[in-house]
Amino acid sequence: MRVKNHVMTGLRCRFACALGLVLAVTAFATLPAIGAEEKKGPALVLITNVDVWDGTSDAVQKGVDVLVEGNKIKTVAKGIKADGATVIDGKGGTVTPGLIDMHQHLTLNGGTAAGNNWDAYVQGAHASRAAEYLLRSGFTTIRDIAGNTIGLKKAINEGILPGPRMYVSGPALGPTGGHSDWSPRTAGPGEKDYQQKVQNTHVVDGRAEWLKAARWNLRNGADFLKVMAGGGVASEFDPLHLQSPSPEEMAAAVQAAKEYGTYVAIHAYTDDAYLKSLKAGVRSFEHGFLTTEKSIKPLAQAGAWWSFQPYGGYKLLCGAYPDWYTEGMKKKGKMVCEGVKNTIKTMKKYKVKTFNGSDMFGWDNWHNALVNAASPTTDLPDDLKYTSLESMKMSTSAPGQFLRENVNQNRNDFIDAKLGVVEKGAWADILIWNGDPTKDISLILKESNLKLVMKDGKVYKNLLVDPKHESFRAAPAPAGHSFTM
Numbered sequence: 001m002r003v004k005n006h007v008m009t010g011l012r013c014r015f016a017c018a019l020g021l022v023l024a025v026t027a028f029a030t031l032p033a034i035g036a037e038e039k040k041g042p043a044l045v046l047i048t049n050v051d052v053w054d055g056t057s058d059a060v061q062k063g064v065d066v067l068v069e070g071n072k073i074k075t076v077a078k079g080i081k082a083d084g085a086t087v088i089d090g091k092g093g094t095v096t097p098g099l100i101d102m103h104q105h106l107t108l109n110g111g112t113a114a115g116n117n118w119d120a121y122v123q124g125a126h127a128s129r130a131a132e133y134l135l136r137s138g139f140t141t142i143r144d145i146a147g148n149t150i151g152l153k154k155a156i157n158e159g160i161l162p163g164p165r166m167y168v169s170g171p172a173l174g175p176t177g178g179h180s181d182w183s184p185r186t187a188g189p190g191e192k193d194y195q196q197k198v199q200n201t202h203v204v205d206g207r208a209e210w211l212k213a214a215r216w217n218l219r220n221g222a223d224f225l226k227v228m229a230g231g232g233v234a235s236e237f238d239p240l241h242l243q244s245p246s247p248e249e250m251a252a253a254v255q256a257a258k259e260y261g262t263y264v265a266i267h268a269y270t271d272d273a274y275l276k277s278l279k280a281g282v283r284s285f286e287h288g289f290l291t292t293e294k295s296i297k298p299l300a301q302a303g304a305w306w307s308f309q310p311y312g313g314y315k316l317l318c319g320a321y322p323d324w325y326t327e328g329m330k331k332k333g334k335m336v337c338e339g340v341k342n343t344i345k346t347m348k349k350y351k352v353k354t355f356n357g358s359d360m361f362g363w364d365n366w367h368n369a370l371v372n373a374a375s376p377t378t379d380l381p382d383d384l385k386y387t388s389l390e391s392m393k394m395s396t397s398a399p400g401q402f403l404r405e406n407v408n409q410n411r412n413d414f415i416d417a418k419l420g421v422v423e424k425g426a427w428a429d430i431l432i433w434n435g436d437p438t439k440d441i442s443l444i445l446k447e448s449n450l451k452l453v454m455k456d457g458k459v460y461k462n463l464l465v466d467p468k469h470e471s472f473r474a475a476p477a478p479a480g481h482s483f484t485m
C-alpha cells in the first residue's frame with residue numbers, strides 16, 4: 001500500500017484534465033496507451049484514523065475507514081485494506097457528509113436593489129467566486145433559488161470552474177408588483193429592470209405568460225422552478241400579505257415543472273399563500289414565518305417540505321437589518337419577527353420535514369451560510385432550539401433526500417448516487433472536522449476546524465498536511481473585497 005497524503009485537487013485536476021486532453025489527442029493513434037490507462041481504473045483514496053457520522057444515524061461510528069473510488073464512496077468499514085490507494089490520515093477527526101445549503105442566491109450580489117452598475121459578466125464573475133468560497137467552506141451542494149446561475153452550474157459540472165454541485169431555478173417567476181418585481185417607482189408597466197435584463201427574475205402576468213416563462217427556464221436547464229407566491233421583506237412594493245399570483249398562475253408553473261419531471265419551490269410568508277401553493281402541488285415551502293397551524297397542519301399531512309432560514313428569518317429579522325434595507329423593508333421585517341417563533345414551534349409540533357438554507361446575498365454574507373447552518377442550535381431561543389444533530393441532518397441527509405425524491409431521473413444531474421450521506425455508493429462529498437459537529441455544531445463556525453473538503457472525489461481544502469506539502473489547500477481567502485471569515 002502506498003501511504004502518502006497526496007490527493008488530486010480540483011485545481012490540479014484542471015491541469016491534469018488539460019493534459020489529459022492533450023494525451024487523449026496524442027494517443028488517438030496509439031490505442032494501447034488508452035487501454036493501459038483504462039485497466040488502472042478510477043483512483044482509490046482511503047481515509048483512515050477518523051470517526052464517521054453517516055448523515056442519518058444518531059451517533060458517530062468510532063474508528064471506521066472510508067474508501068473512495070473515483071467520485072463515489074466504495075466502502076465504509078473498520079480496517080479497510082486497499083492496495084494502491086492514496087491514504088489520507090484524518091488525524092482523529094470526524095468525517096461527515098458535505099453540507100448542503102438549500103437557499104442560495106449567488107447572482108443577487110448586494111441585495112435586490114443593487115447591481116445596476118454591473119453587467120451580467122461581472123455578476124457572473126462574482127457568483128463564480130462565491131461558488132468556490134462556499135465549496136471550500138464545506139458546502140458541496142447548493143440550491144440556487146432565484147437567479148441566473150444555469151450557466152455557472154454547467155461550467156462547474158464540466159470542471160471549468162470550482163464550485164459545489166448546484167440545483168438551480170433560473171429566474172424567479174412572480175407577478176407585477178410581486179417579490180420578483182424590483183423595478184423602480186418610475187418604471188412603466190412591463191418595463192424591464194436590471195434584474196430582469198440579467199435574467200435573475202421574470203415579471204409575468206396571466207396563465208400564458210407564466211407558462212411561457214416557466215417553460216423557457218426549464219428549456220434552458222433549470223432543475224426546478226422558483227415562484228414568488230406572496231410578498232417579501234427585502235423588496236419595496238409588495239406587501240407581505242399580497243394575494244397574487246392567482247391560483248391559475250401557480251397552477252401553470254406547477255404544470256410546466258411536472259412536464260419536465262420536477263417541482264416548484266415558493267417564496268411566501270402567510271397561511272393563504274402556503275395553502276394556495278399546496279393546493280397547486282408545490283413541494284418546497286420557503287420562509288413561512290407568518291404561517292400558523294392553519295397551513296402547517298395540511299403541509300405536514302401532504303408530506304411537503306419546509307425550507308427553514310434560521311439566520312435570515314430569525315436572527316437577522318429580529319436583529320440588525322442589512323444597511324440597504326429601506327424603512328418599508330424594516331417594517332415588514334419587524335412583522336416577520338413577531339410571527340417567526342410561533343411558526344417554528346408549530347412546524348416542530350407537526351414534525352414537518354425540514355431542511356436548511358441560508359438565503360444569503362451580497363458580498364459580506366457568503367460566510368453566513370455556515371452561521372446559518374449552526375443557527376437552529378446556536379441562535380434560537382432555548383425553547384425553540386434544535387440539537388446539533390438535528391441541525392446537521394437539516395444541512396446534509398434531509399436536503400439530500402428531498403433532492404433525490406423531487407427531481408426525477410430524467411431531470412436530475414446527480415441521481416446516480418445519494419447526496420448528504422456517507423455510505424457505500426454515495427457521491428464522495430466528504431468533510432473532515434476537528435471535533436464532532438453532531439455533538440457541538442458551533443465548531444463549524446471556526447474555519448480551522450474544517451480540515452478537509454472533498455467533492456466528487458477531489459480535494460478542495462486540506463489542512464491535514466504541512467503547509468509546504470503539495471497537497472495542502474488553505475482556507476478560503478480570495479483576494480479583494482470583504483471576505484471577513
Ligand SMILES: [Zn+2]
Pocket residue numbers: 103105146359
Ligand atoms: Zn431567498
